[in-house]
Amino acid sequence: KRGVHIHFAFTSRFPAQGIIQTKTDVGFVQVSSPALTMLDIIKYESSVGRLERSAEVIYELADLVTVDALEPLFPFFSTRTLQRLGYILDKVAGESRLHPAVSSFLKNHSLKYIPLISNYNGPMIERNDKWRIEVNEEIQVEPRQ
Known part of the structure; x- marks a missing residue:
């Protein structure tokens, strides 16, 4: 049939620290925390859509x-x-x-330059030395009002 197709992403290594319990009308349900959601939407960027969409969600979740x-x-x-x-x-x-917490954790790792958007062959706009990112697409989010 035509219509909506749902693609489920899964992993065998699921961090219990990133799961929170939320009360619903029918009881409690375990859901991804805002922190885990931020990381997952980058990890599964190709399934989410564009990285720009992920950046907008991260922008909104950051306060939480x-x-x-x-x-x-x-x-x-x-x-x-x-x-x-x-x-x-x-x-x-x-x-x-x-x-700064992300930067501090990454200081203990050997980083290679990676494209900001994987599987995209656009030209490199800039090279960010702090994050070792080759920016291959300009990403902007709408500021909060």
């Missing part, structure tokens, strides 16, 4: 996330995912509370 909620999740994600998150928090979302 604390460093204490974000840091324990870092070991569950690749350095590539963390590089992209750090860049988006720092350069796109203008989030000054969270990106």
